[in-house]
Amino acid sequence: MNVKIFGIPNCGSVKKAKTFFEQNKIDYDFHDYKKLGVSQQNLEKWCKEFGWEKVLNKKGLTWRNLDEIIKIEVKDAASAIKLMKDNTSTIKRPVVESAKGNIIGFNEEEYEQLFI
Template sequence: MKVTIYGIPNCGSVKKARTFFEENNIAYDFHDYKKAGIDEQHLQKWSTAFGWEKVLNKKGLTYRNLDETLKNEIVNQESAIKLMLDNTSAIKRPVIESDKGNTIGFDEKEYEGLFL
């Protein structure tokens, strides 16, 4: 099975996801989008699959610290993707792509159903 975890290494949810895969002996690739960035195609695909409102992490510190004017400009998928390209920390994490399906965020029960 091919699994790629997208996120940033110091994120608590990403750490939980990585631990889940390691404890269950599931090999994965890790894509650090803080260092390696993320392309518009991935953000388009995730926004279509999960909804841009879910991909854009409005609960996170990065989003909450944005200027109110900038936040008010986020009205659709296109504007959300532009923001996420410029501020990768505003992307909900982790995003997991695999042969068995894709998921966003950490949910151990969902992981068990999808990957075990």
């Protein structure tokens, strides 16, 4: 099974996802979007699949530290995608894509159901 994890390496949820796959002997590729960026196409696909409100991480420190004017301007998928493309730390992590399905965030029970 080809699994791709999108995220940043020092994120706790990303670390949990990597550990889950390693413990279950599932190979994965890791895409560090802090270093490599994230494509407009991926952001559009994730927003369509999960909803932009779920892809945009409003609970994180990065969002909380943004200027209020920037936050107010995020009203729809297009404005959320622009912000996430410019500031990848506002993307909920990890985003995992696989032939079995895609998932966002880390929930061990959901991972077990999908991948084991």
